[in-house]
Amino acid sequence: MIRRPPTMIPMTDADVQDIRALVARHKAANDVHQKALSKLKTLPESPDPIVVPEATTAALVRQLADRARERDERQRRMGIPPGQRSS
Numbered sequence: 001m002i003r004r005p006p007t008m009i010p011m012t013d014a015d016v017q018d019i020r021a022l023v024a025r026h027k028a029a030n031d032v033h034q035k036a037l038s039k040l041k042t043l044p045e046s047p048d049p050i051v052v053p054e055a056t057t058a059a060l061v062r063q064l065a066d067r068a069r070e071r072d073e074r075q076r077r078m079g080i081p082p083g084q085r086s087s
Contacts, residue, residue: 036060 040060 036063 039056
């Protein structure tokens with residue numbers, strides 16, 4: 001394989017700051033997503049009655065409903081019949 005020097009892209013300080021802000025937003029969104037998943041994983045395992053603030057439960061349910069709606073919309077656009085799973 002032939003190595004070549006990387007192509008330099010002219011960027012201003014504002015461009016670099018925009019990219020850093022974008023990366024920070026993505027990391028924050030991923031952290032929120034991981035926290036929500038960990039909460040969902042621990043909820044069924046707890047032997048005691050679930051003690052979760054109502055707002056948190058509503059937010060998790062809303063998030064799951066949004067994901068299901070997005071998945072259904074994507075499958076509809078792709079022409080996948082309802083009930084079938086895409087890879």
